[in-house]
Amino acid sequence: MIWAAFRLQRLQLLTLLGLLVAGSVTVVLLRSTMVDFFTSTRLIECVAPNAGPCPASPEDLDAFAANWGDLFLVGRVVIVLLPALVGVFIGAPLFAQELEQGTHVLAFTQSVSRTRWMLSKLVVALVPALVVLVVLQYLVWWWLDAAGVLGPHANGSFHVLNFGVEHVSPVGYALFAFALGTFAGAVSRRTLVAMTAGLGVFVAARFALFGLANRWVPRERRDAPVGADADLSQGGGLWVGSGWLDTAGQQVSPDRAAALTRTCKGGTETQEAYTACLQQSGVARRYVITIPESSAWLAHVYDFAVFGGLAVLLLAGTAWALRRQS
Amino acid sequence: MTPLTATAVGKRYGRRWAVRDCTFSLPEGKVVALVGPNGAGKSTLLRMAAGLVRPTTGELRAFDTPVRGRIHPDVSFLAQDRPLHGHLTVREMIRLVAALNDRWSTDRVEEMLALQAGVDRDATIRTLSAGTRTQVAIALALGRLPRLLLLDEPLSDLDPLARDETLRIIMAEVADRGTTVVMSSHLLADLREVCDHMLLIDDGQVQIDGDIDDVLARHRILVGPAADETAVQGALVSATRTPRQTTMLVRDPQPTPHGWTGTEPDLESLVMGYLRAARDRSARRD
Numbered sequence: 001m002i003w004a005a006f007r008l009q010r011l012q013l014l015t016l017l018g019l020l021v022a023g024s025v026t027v028v029l030l031r032s033t034m035v036d037f038f039t040s041t042r043l044i045e046c047v048a049p050n051a052g053p054c055p056a057s058p059e060d061l062d063a064f065a066a067n068w069g070d071l072f073l074v075g076r077v078v079i080v081l082l083p084a085l086v087g088v089f090i091g092a093p094l095f096a097q098e099l100e101q102g103t104h105v106l107a108f109t110q111s112v113s114r115t116r117w118m119l120s121k122l123v124v125a126l127v128p129a130l131v132v133l134v135v136l137q138y139l140v141w142w143w144l145d146a147a148g149v150l151g152p153h154a155n156g157s158f159h160v161l162n163f164g165v166e167h168v169s170p171v172g173y174a175l176f177a178f179a180l181g182t183f184a185g186a187v188s189r190r191t192l193v194a195m196t197a198g199l200g201v202f203v204a205a206r207f208a209l210f211g212l213a214n215r216w217v218p219r220e221r222r223d224a225p226v227g228a229d230a231d232l233s234q235g236g237g238l239w240v241g242s243g244w245l246d247t248a249g250q251q252v253s254p255d256r257a258a259a260l261t262r263t264c265k266g267g268t269e270t271q272e273a274y275t276a277c278l279q280q281s282g283v284a285r286r287y288v289i290t291i292p293e294s295s296a297w298l299a300h301v302y303d304f305a306v307f308g309g310l311a312v313l314l315l316a317g318t319a320w321a322l323r324r325q326s
Numbered sequence: 327m328t329p330l331t332a333t334a335v336g337k338r339y340g341r342r343w344a345v346r347d348c349t350f351s352l353p354e355g356k357v358v359a360l361v362g363p364n365g366a367g368k369s370t371l372l373r374m375a376a377g378l379v380r381p382t383t384g385e386l387r388a389f390d391t392p393v394r395g396r397i398h399p400d401v402s403f404l405a406q407d408r409p410l411h412g413h414l415t416v417r418e419m420i421r422l423v424a425a426l427n428d429r430w431s432t433d434r435v436e437e438m439l440a441l442q443a444g445v446d447r448d449a450t451i452r453t454l455s456a457g458t459r460t461q462v463a464i465a466l467a468l469g470r471l472p473r474l475l476l477l478d479e480p481l482s483d484l485d486p487l488a489r490d491e492t493l494r495i496i497m498a499e500v501a502d503r504g505t506t507v508v509m510s511s512h513l514l515a516d517l518r519e520v521c522d523h524m525l526l527i528d529d530g531q532v533q534i535d536g537d538i539d540d541v542l543a544r545h546r547i548l549v550g551p552a553a554d555e556t557a558v559q560g561a562l563v564s565a566t567r568t569p570r571q572t573t574m575l576v577r578d579p580q581p582t583p584h585g586w587t588g589t590e591p592d593l594e595s596l597v598m599g600y601l602r603a604a605r606d607r608s609a610r611r612d
Contacts, residue, residue: 004425007418008411102409109376109403110426110470113396117426323395326379 001112005124012090013128020132023078024139030071031143037064038146047148064150072152075140079165082136083173086129087202091181092194094125095322099189104325118322122315126178130171137170157296158214158238167300172307177202179314186321205310213302214238217295223287227275237290244278245285252283327389329354329474329506330375335384336530337370344370346530348384352508352523357500359521359538359593360510363601367530368510369406372478375508376403388474399429402472406479408463412452416462419451423466430469438465441498442491457488461495468499475499477509481516489513493520514594526597528604542590546579547599550586557583564603575599 006013038044043064046054054061095118098104107117144151152159157166164170180202185194220237223245224230233239244252244260252260264277291299331351337344345367352358360368373379375386377397388398397403410419416439424430439445442461451459460480467475480496481489497520499505508525511517524541526534534541548558552572555565560579565572575591582588591599 001425004422007414007422101412102405102407103411104409105378105403105405105407106409106411106423107426108378109397109405110423111399111428112426326373 001116001120002124005120008121009090009124012125015089016128016132020135023132023136027075027136027139027143030075031146034068034143035146043150047146047150049149051149061150068147068151072144072147073161075143076152076161076165079133079137079140079170080161082133083170083177084199084202086133086174087177087181088195088199090125090129091178092185092198093191094121094182094185095318096185096189096191096194099186099325100191104322108325114322115319118319122182126175129178130174133170133174137165140165156236156238156293158291158293158299160210163296163299163303167297168304169300169307172304172311173206175311176205176307176314179311179318180205182318183314183321186318186325209306212306213299214240214291216302217291217299219289220292220295221287221289223285225285226278226283227272232286232288235290235292237292237295239288239290241289243287244283245287246282247284249284251287327354328352328387329389330508331387332371332375333385333387335371335374335381335386337367337374337379338382343530345374345381345527348527348530348532350525350532350535352506352525354506355500355504356506356523357496357521358506358508358523358525359514359517360508360525360527361512361514361517361597362510362527362533363604366527366604368527369478371527372403372476372508372510373405375476376401378403398474399470400473402467402470402475404460404463404467404475404477404480406482408459410451410459410463410466413450415448415450416445416454417447419462420447420466420469423469427470429471431471432469434471435465435469438468438495438498441495455488456483457485457492460484461488461492464492464495468495471503473503473505475505475507477507479511480509481511481513489516496520514597518593524593526600528600529608533600538593542593542596544578545591545596545599546576546582546588547591547595548574548576548579548582548586548588550574550583554583554585558586559583564599564606566602 038047041056041060041064043054043056043060045051046056095104098107108114144153147153152162155162157163164173177198181194181198184198184201185191188194188197219240222232222235224232226244243254244257246252260278260281260283264274264281329352332348335348336346348371360372362368370379374381375388375393377393377395380395386393388401391398411422414422420432420435424432439462445458445462451462454462460483464477464480475496477496480492484492493516496507496509500507509517509521518538522538524534524536524538525532545563546560549571550558552567552570555572555574558574558576558579560576563575563577565574575596579588
């Protein structure tokens with residue numbers, strides 16, 4: 001049975017292997033080229049966070065940003081797109097093609113049960129795709145990480161593009177896209193319909209569910225006295241809100257805050273006068289609410305749970321559609 | 327053990343009954359012709375027997391085991407559209423189907439393919455002619471070593487030579503292993519040569535179920551004057567009339583009346599008579 005499933009997936013599996021080899025070689029070459037450049041220009045000493053003054057020339061820094069910025073973008077976009085490709089080219093045709101060509105009848109009239117037939121096809125199609133995705137995702141991360149604070153990792157894990165290519169999120173998206181493709185295929189029985197519908201719903205769901213996981217991650221409030229020269233954005237993380245606290249430590253309502261801003265802005269010229277006006281009005285501290293960078297893993301786990309859960313539902317739907325298929 | 331029994335089997339698609347209240351029991355070791363007009367429910371019946379389609383009412387049993395959602399281990403099915411993976415070679419296709427079965431004999435498949443001239447094992451399925459594809463599909467069905475072989479239109483799309491070869495494969499199987507075969511077909515002349523039992527389905531219901539020789543012996547084609555139809559006794563199946571004479575197919579006839587000639591029908595004219603009756607009935611209904 002496993003041999004049969006492998007033979008029918010041969011084209012996709014060879015494509016995946018090609019993608020893995022080409023992708024790995026490309027990323028490894030990119031990384032070593034980048035590291036060579038760092039070493040030759042002393043930029044290597046500017047990569048680590050909180051490193052001392054950067055000894056490299058500004059020209060080299062500019063050259064680096066100009067030459068590598070786009071590549072960093074492409075690398076991450078590829079990892080963001082891979083799950084969609086898994087859904088369209090591996091998930092959608094998996095059952096749709098059999099149903100379209102009637103070859104499922106051949107499988108359904110042999111000894112193997114429908115469930116086992118379905119499971120072996122799913123495993124043989126999905127596992128290699130996930131392996132390739134995870135390997136490429138890790139390699140891209142390893143490459144970007146070598147750029148340190150000069151690369152995209154400086155933007156933190158919650159950056160739109162970074163979030164989608166880190167931790168377990170890509171695997172969750174790939175599971176979802178794959179399950180969506182198989183479900184669309186089992187229901188529509190048309191490969192092309194399954195591919196387009198699967199892709200459309202996947203893209204829509206990725207946009208609609210973006211950031212949903214963040215709601216369940218504990219937030220952190222950082223505050224400082226009004227007028228103090230403290231940088232509350234220090235420490236990174238995802239900024240989710242900000243405001244003022246009164247002398248009792250209570251949050252100032254947004255309406256009142258807006259009114260105060262207007263009152264204090266009008267008639268004062270300097271920052272000091274503005275601050276003093278706020279303090280006289282009872283504002284003691286300002287605060288920001290963030291999801292700390294250290295909680296990013298939790299956001300990824302929730303994100304994975306959302307997409308993985310949807311994938312499980314869709315696979316159950318696929319099994320249901322195939323069982324009632326005649 | 328009875329290879330296949332149907333008890334009040336019905337299948338409804340939307341508001342239309344493809345098969346209605348079908349009850350029959352097939353004798354073991356026979357070659358059964360499943361005949362009926364287009365859309366009579368032959369394919370649906372075979373697909374239900376193969377466990378592909380669940381009956382809306384009633385029950386089918388293969389070798390005394392209810393058929394529920396999967397094929398009986400002793401049953402093989404050839405679907406009408408010969409589902410094979412076009413991009414595989416014949417050899418790979420055999421290996422693939424072997425991998426899907428617990429009990430399997432590649433030797434049997436090879437033996438059956440050897441009965442026909444030169445099927446290249448390394449040719450991809452999609453390059454084969456329709457005839458060869460059917461023969462490969464039948465050989466694959468025999469690899470399961472079935473005791474009941476269900477063939478949906480095994481002879482359609484075949485030229486006379488391929489038809490002959492295909493029938494030879496089927497007959498070899500029956501001779502070697504005593505397999506019960508059910509085949510649906512429109513090619514009645516070919517069926518007569520190989521089939522000994524018939525099941526005539528029309529409008530989703532069984533019209534005739536019996537040994538072909540017995541069935542033919544129970545019918546008469548009577549030709550006589552148009553003016554004198556009342557002389558004929560027996561169950562009229564159908565009749566064609568011209569101003570001068572009437573030709574009737576009659577079941578269980580009494581002795582041929584004076585002025586009429588009676589002959590035993592051949593399979594083709596018998597089935598034609600029943601199909602004509604079916605068409606007349608549905609024309610009246612519309």
